[in-house]
Amino acid sequence: MxxxxxxxxxxxxxxxxxxxxxxxxxxxxxxxxSHKKGLMCLINVVNGLIRNPTRILQMNKLCVKYNINLLDTKPLTFNNG
Incomplete structure (x- = not known):
C-alpha cells in the first residue's frame, strides 16, 4: 500500500x-x-465485500482452502457505496 x-x-x-x-x-x-486465527478473522470480515474480479478469485481460493463459504457481493446502492 x-x-x-x-x-x-x-x-x-x-x-x-x-x-x-x-x-x-x-x-x-x-x-x-501469517497466523491462522487472525487470517480466519480477516477473511470473515471482508467476505462478501470484495468487488474486483481478480481479488474475488483470490478470495475464493482462500475460502476453499479454509472451508469457508464465499459470500456474494451485495449490489451497490446510494447508501452503501
Missing part, C-alpha cells in the same frame, strides 16, 4: 495482528499476516 495509507494498515494490524514492512526504493508498505 502507499505510504499515505500507513494509519489504516496500523489499525488493521492492531485488530488482526501481523507485521508491517517498508518496501525499499518505494514509498510503500507491506502488510503480512
Amino acid at each position: 502507499d505510504i499515505r495509507d500507513k494509519q489504516v494498515l496500523y489499525e488493521i494490524k492492531h485488530k488482526f495482528g501481523g507485521s508491517i514492512y517498508t518496501i525499499s526504493n518505494a514509498n510503500a508498505l507491506r502488510y503480512q499476516l
